[in-house]
Amino acid sequence: MKKHRANVFLALGAAVMLAGCGSGKGEGTQLRMACFPNITHAQALVMKNGNILESKLGDEYEVTWNTFTAGSSEVEAIFAGEVDIGYIGPVPAINGNVKSEGDVTVIANAADAGAVLVKGSDSDIESVSDLAGKTVAIPQIGNTQHLCLLNLLSENQLAPVSAGGTVEVVAVENANLQNMFDQGTVDAALVPEPWGTILTASDNVDLLLDYQDIYLNGDYPVAVVVVRNEYMEEHPEVVEEFLKAHQEVTNEINNNLESSADAMISELEALTGHAYEKETVLGAFSRTNVTTSLNQEALYKFADTSYEQGFISALPEDGFINTALSEQIAADIGE
Incomplete structure (x- = not known):
């Protein structure tokens, strides 16, 4: 696997500016998303149900969604270059970063607790x-x-x-x-x-x-967002537009949970064949905090425990979390 260290994000702002001048953006650019059919991947369910990324990126981008039921399977798909950006649990995200030697980076939070x-x-x-x-x-x-x-x-x-x-x-x-x-x-x-x-x-x-x-x-993440560093290098403008949509949908869920729950229920039924009661979904969100703000200390604690228990062979290197752009977008849009 070609190695792309997380320090690629240090030049993120400049990369996005260059992308706006013609770099990285081209006809037929793909964005291959991943998520679980889980309530804790709420933003993904709402985005997928409403074709929000397709609308935001326009016709020159092809958006596809892959769904998984195990973090290990999603990580393998990322390694194979079949997924560019994914909603995933924090522990599989850590595992993916370690196994790829830094090629997978956490760029935003999605939900806490739950x-x-x-x-x-x-x-x-x-x-x-x-x-x-x-x-x-x-x-x-x-x-x-x-x-x-x-x-x-x-x-x-x-x-x-x-x-x-x-x-x-x-x-x-x-x-x-x-x-x-x-x-x-x-x-x-x-x-x-x-x-x-x-x-x-x-x-x-x-x-x-x-x-x-x-x-x-x-105050700990139950779902985060990861990106392949190679994709970030090649298409920083797509990642930025995704993160804007991620923040906007997060705000919509928190401000209008009733209507957002309808979209989630519809998408979950399409993905799993199971129709959740709305009361169940609303009850789940009384215990789940949908937020883009990441408690990085909690993620590092998960990494320490994973290493101590032998679930990962090494600790992730510095830079495996880079939420600078997500934080800037949250400041600009409001959270």
Whole structure:
């Protein structure tokens, strides 16, 4: 893989100015986007549903969307040059940067928090310390919710079985959790929204910890935006227009959640075949902060934990986060 270090962004302002004079922009330029069919990728759902990027970039640009259900799959698509800009979880973003030796850079935040810890209603679990000897589900090994769970266990002098402790941590697809709670095969689960809202609406799952008690008082990213550095070098004007749209849609979601929720529900149904209740989506956003502002310290903490747990082979180098343009756009447009 050709190596493009994150310091390419140091000259971002100049690159965008040159692009406006004819550099980088040309007939048939592609923008290949990626996202998950998840509530936490809210801006992507609204953009895709309303063809917002297509309208913003014009006919000379071809915008395509790829959807994934695992961060590792999206990272591989980025490595293969099949994705230019992607909405992704913070931990896969870190992994992508490390594995590419700096070719993948975080350029904006998308959402914070949006995860809860739930338990079976009939269990004797009253606090995190009661998870000793229990089976706890997370969506994927090494993902954001897994790292949050490991931190909670450590704070309560517990550890997973894989590290010599007594808590059995298992990866379970969110859609299968209700059945597993019904069967008693899991005792608790740390899940992203809207699954926290969906599960606690049932008769046999209760809330154990709300979003603000999971990690850093809820001030941690659950979805970020990454770019291939090579694409940024070649098409800085496209990245700038995307970031403007990202900020505008963020503002629209926060100012008009009701109508934005309709667009998300429509797009989620198109992508998954599942029609979410509007009440469920609105409930999910009571625990999810849609924002372009990134808590970089939280991202570095995730990197440290990923490295300590052996999920990444090295720590990302300085410069793997560069939100300068996103911050400038937020200042210009308002957040």
